[in-house]
Amino acid sequence: MPPLTPPTLTRLVLAVATAGSFIVPPLVSAEEQEQEPAWAQGRAAELGESPLSPHATPLTITPEEDIPVDHLRLPDGFSAEVWAHGMPGARMMALGDEGTLFVGTRGIGRVYAVTDQGDARETHIIAEGLGQPNGVAFKDGSLYVAAINRILRYDDIESHLAQGEDIPEPEELTEAFGLPDDEHHGWKFLAFGPDGRLYVPVGAPCNGCEVDPDTHATIHSFEADGSDMRIEARGVRNTVGFDFHPETGELWFTDNNQDWIGEHGPGDELNRLGEPGEHFGFPECHSVGIVDPELGSANACDDKTLPAAVTDPHSAPLGMRFYTGEMFPEEYRDAIFIARRGSWNRTLSVGYDVLVAKLSEDGLRADLSPFMVGLLDPRENSFSGRPVDVLQMTDGALLVSDEQNGAIYRISYESPSYME
C-alpha cells in the first residue's frame, strides 16, 4: 500500500462541500447523534442517506454445496479444502493440546468445538446463549472464553469431550478480570503470550471519541486467573487479532481504523509493540500519522507509534498469526498471515481475503501481499465469504475461518509439478 500522503486527512464531506466555503459542514447534531445506531456514529449529515451499513452475518447453516471453496485462489502449490462446516458465525480459533479446535462467534452466542476423526470432523456446541463470545484461548487443559460481559474458563474440556460427558459449568472469571462491558467494540480477542499471561483488548466504545487511556482502546495482560493487570498498549481503537513473534516474543496486532472519515482513509493497521505501554494514536492520530480532523492537534502524532504496515481502509484485518510450520515454503517462515473480513464503510469493497506480511530484515516493518483471494468479486462488488481468523495446525497446514459461511478451510502445500 502506498502511504497516504496528506499530513492531515480531509474529511470526505469537505470534498463535497460548497465551493468557496471554508466552514466545515456541521456533523449530525449531538442530540441526533445520540439516536444514531453505533455503526453510524461519526457519519456526516450529508451522508445520512448513504446506503453503507454493516453486512449482516447469517445465523443459519450454509449447505456444504454452497460453501465457496471453489472460489478460493492461492499461490501455486497451495490448495484449499473445506475442513469443517455447519457452524454459523464461526470466527476466532484456538487449538487444544489434544487437537480439538475451539471456535468463537458473535451474534449467535455460541462456542463450537471441532474434534478431528481423521478424514472427517465432528462439531459440537459447547456453550450457547452468550453475549458475543468472540475470544477463545487454550492453556493447561483449560479453554478461556471472552464474551462482551464475561470471561469464562472451562477446565479439562478436551477430556470431557473425549468421554462424551456433559460439559461442566465454567469457572466465572468475570469479576477477577474486571473488564468494561460496553457493547460497542466490546467483543474481545484472547491469546496467551509466551510469558504465560492472557492478553485481552478493550476496544474504543465508539467510532471516534476521547477515551480514558487506562481503560479503553487498550491491550491489557493478566495472569491467567485475572490478577496482576498490566496495560501493554494504548491508543488501539479496535484490535481483533494478535500474535507474538516466534523469535523476539514481541506482540504484533491488527487494528481497525475509524469509519466515516473517508472512503480512502485512514488505512487499517498491522502494529508491532516495541515497549510496554506504547501509544498507537487513537483517537487523535490515525494510521500512518494522519492527525484526526477533530480531536488531534498539529503535533498529535509526534509521540505515537506508527504502524509496521497499513492496508486498505475499512478492509478489517482481524485474526493474524505468525507461521512457524514446515509444510509451507521457506519464504513463509516467520511471516504473518492476516485474515481480512472485508469492508462495509466504502463504496468499492476491499478485503475478504487472507494477506501475508513479510517482515523487514530489522524486524520493524512489514510488506503485505495477497495470499488467499477469490471471495470478493470486484466486477460485481459482491462477496461470497468473510475470513476472520487463521490458525496453524501441528502439521503446518493453515486453517481459515469463514464467518459468512460458518466454515473452516484447510490450506495445504505441495511443490508444484514444474518445480524440481
Place this chain on the structure above:
Amino acid sequence: MLRQACAPPWRRALVLPLACVGLLAAEAQSQEGPAAGLPLEEQVQLCGGCHGEDGNAVEEGVPSLAGQPALALTNQLIYFRERLRRNEIMTPQAQGLSDEEIQALASHYAEQPLSPPDGKPDEALMERGRELAREHRCASCHRSDFSGQQQMPRLAHQREDYLAQAMRDYRERTRGGPDTTMVDILRNVDDEEIDALAHFLAHFDRG
C-alpha cells in the same frame, strides 16, 4: 444438519447468566417446541393460531408475519431458539426447530400478502409520524416504502399496537436479543412520538 452433527442436548454445556436460571426452568428448556419436526403445513397451522391463518394477525399485540423479509423472520426465530431473545411465548415455541425448518417458515410468510389495516388514519397523527420517521431516518434501513430488507423488518401495515409495543420494549431494553441498533435509536423517543410513528407506519400509504 448441525443439530444432528452436534452433541446431543445432554452434552451441551448451557452457560447462562444466573438471573436467567429461574426463567429457563419455567421454559422447560430441554423440551422441543410443538412445531419442531412437523410438516410445514402443520407448522403454519400452529403459528396461525396466534399470527393469523395467512400471517395477518388479528390478535392484539401479535405481529403479522405476512410480507416480512425472510431474513428478518429467520433471525428472530433463531434468537428465540438460542434463548438470546427471551419471550415467554416465543422462546419455548422455537426450541428444536432446525435451521431448514426456520428458513422454510420464513420463506412461506415472506410470500404471503399483508393487508392494510381497516379504518381511516388520523391525518394529524399521520403527519406527525411522517415527520418523526424522517427525523429518525427509519427509511435508511427499512426502505423508503418501509417494506423492510434483509434482517430489517417490514414496518408498513404491521399492527399498530405491536409496533408501539416493540418500540417501547426497545426503549426500555426489555425486548432482548443481540440487536442494539434500535435501542440506540429509540433512547430518547417519548410515548407520544412512538404512538405517532406506530400509527403512521401501520397506515403507511405511498399515495
